[in-house]
Amino acid sequence: MKRFFIILLILLLAGAWLGQLMVQDPGYVLMAYKETTVETSLWVLLLIAIVLFAVLHTVLNLITRAGVPAQRMRDWRGRRNHKIAQGKTLKGLMALSEGNWWKAQRYLTQAAERSEQPLINYLAAAKAAHEQGDASGADQLLQKAREATPKAEVAIGIVQAQIQLARGQNEPALATLLHLKRLAPKHSYVLKLLKETYVRLNDWSGLNKLMPDLKRHQVLPDEQVRRLETEAAHHLLDQSLAEQPAEADSKTRLQAVAHTWQSLPANCTHDNQLIEQYTQLMVDAGSADEAEKMLRDQLKKQWDESLVRLYGRIRSSNPHKQLETARGWAKKQDESAALELTLGRLAMQNEHWGNAISHFERSIELEPGAEACAELSRLLTHLGEGERASAVAARGFELMNGALPALPLPPAKQHAPDKD
Template sequence: MKTLIKWSLALLAAVLLTSLALLNQGEVSLRWDVWQIDTSASFVLALAIVAVLVLYLVLRLWIWLWSLPGKWAHHRLVKRYQQAETSLTRGLIAQEAADWSQAEKQLIKTAKLSQNGVMHYLTAAKMAAMQQADQRRDQYLKQAKLAYPDQSLTIGLVEARLISESDSKLAVVILAELHKQHPKHRVVLQEYIKLLRQLKQLTRLHELMPVIRKVSGLSRPDLTQLETDVLAMQLAQAPDYETLEQQWQALTHKQKLNPQIMVEYIKASMKAEQLNGLSEWIEKALKAQWDESLVYYFGRIQFGPAYDRFKKAQAWLKNHPDSAVLYLTLGRLACQSQLWGQAHDYFKQSLKLQPELETFHAFAQCYEAEGEDRQAALVYKQAMLELDKPE
């Protein structure tokens, strides 16, 4: 439609000019000293129009020549970007095909040409890491930092992830610095928490808990699990029994009954040879929630009459008839109570459900306590045969 209107206007202008020329409305006389030129007004008008058009074309040519270097540079830049995008695509395809070497080669080849060069460097660093080429990995990360200082957060996160397995302490330092610079960044905080949990850095986790509750974005179950992990680690790392008891008494009743927390308390108490009351705590916890790790330690505690604990553990069989750990505990308690026949049966049932080296060892020790060294030797031999079986 616009083109039709333009052509119509041009045609109208041509008709008007032609009509004006045919009518020959007036003459123009130009005099300069002794020179004089007489011509029609239509010719002068046509000449003026031609002059304007020539001037317009000259200006357009000059503007085009003036902008030519910039256009050429832009053309080259676009071509470089296209090359970089092509290399990026090929690199990502090679990555999906698990061709780490080819992916690294394609990505780093045009990293300096790309609008998104930081992605080239970081992905190439990942590919180098997949090939255990730590030197190249570090080189690409260094290049990314120099070329894209404004992307320090993203680069730092990728670097921490890549080196966490080989140098977890350095990864923690990097994440600590990133968290210091960006205290409300959720991803940084979550990565920092994850690594601190792996390294069991209890003090730092404990300090971060108020921030974690406000900023981390963890779901309620994940946050509860983290708090449980921190409390369990706190008990596991208690320097002495007095500190352990202080920490234990500071917990709520619900926290004490948590199996993960209670297991650490029981292990630390057994190490300190403070066994009084442990079996009662396990019974309370198992009433609230069945947990085989607590069942296991119920058979390891040697404090008070074993027969009483044996009868209580027997009652658990009704609801858990297929628990190898429960049969192991019953075997130990029966053996401590010198109920040899029942002990043998329980150990055999546990081995039938789940043949474990510890169960063989407990079974053999029971025979030794009974004075049946020959039978104990046979159990040890059976354990060796079990261990030699192909997986």
């Protein structure tokens, strides 16, 4: 209250002072523009300026305030749409998790139309449409997602590839994933889906080329990567010979197999099973001498029983040299049943029947096996030792299939002597 009276007193004093000034000297102002002149006192001019300022200020305030209700309305509508979109998104996601595909698609699509960021809604709605078997609806929703968020091509493409794989559209899925790989070459999930697609398509060449990326970005556990590498290499080797025309000569067939072998990852060329397969393919291609040399070199580096067995099956142009090579190994591997089996086979190739029998018997002694029994039985049969061959064959049968149970048998029939 005191402040009000103080301000009023100050205003009265200021007014009295101004009034005295106006009486003492009203001042004179002359304004001229071309042929028009305006004459007035200084105080009147100041009063007109104050009034004009007040009028302009009032008009501007009215214009500004007129736009506030419209902005408030827009803000209110935005908040309302956001709230509705949130509610429908929540209902849609709940329906999606419950497997209610139709309801999920409806709520999520409605929410997308009101949302400022509709990407998630469109992608989830596309999955719901796919689950209903609505391929056209799913594709349309994915297209809407692209139009709404063009920069989310990788996320949209992943959903599209997943839907294509689920439909069994492996070739379109491969095209989609290769496009995504160009956009995001380090994206681990894209690489994982691409691996799955190559396996589905039996595209072992494509998978073999993808393996470095799977390793570099650690997409899969190391053990799974090794299994995939081995599987791809196995199929590629088989295809290398199977895809050759029937009229291809042995040199062409060998080059095809060798080219595939050289394209494999380094660790595959040290895998004994793959080496065994490669050797057998070289033999099948009509290149037994090259197979023998490759296998001999490999056994010098690393001894392996399965490769030793395979060495005895190779029929090179110089079986005597093969036999001498195997005899050299026997000086260090004198307790190897596999090597004795191989020595027996190589002895047969050189027609050393007695030595072959000795090696087969030694192999059975070291490690009874059906394969050695079969070889020995066959050789004894051809040498006219039928009774001994039958005994060996019976033992081999037991090793392969297990001993027969003791069961009653009819008495052996006695053949009547021939009449003169």
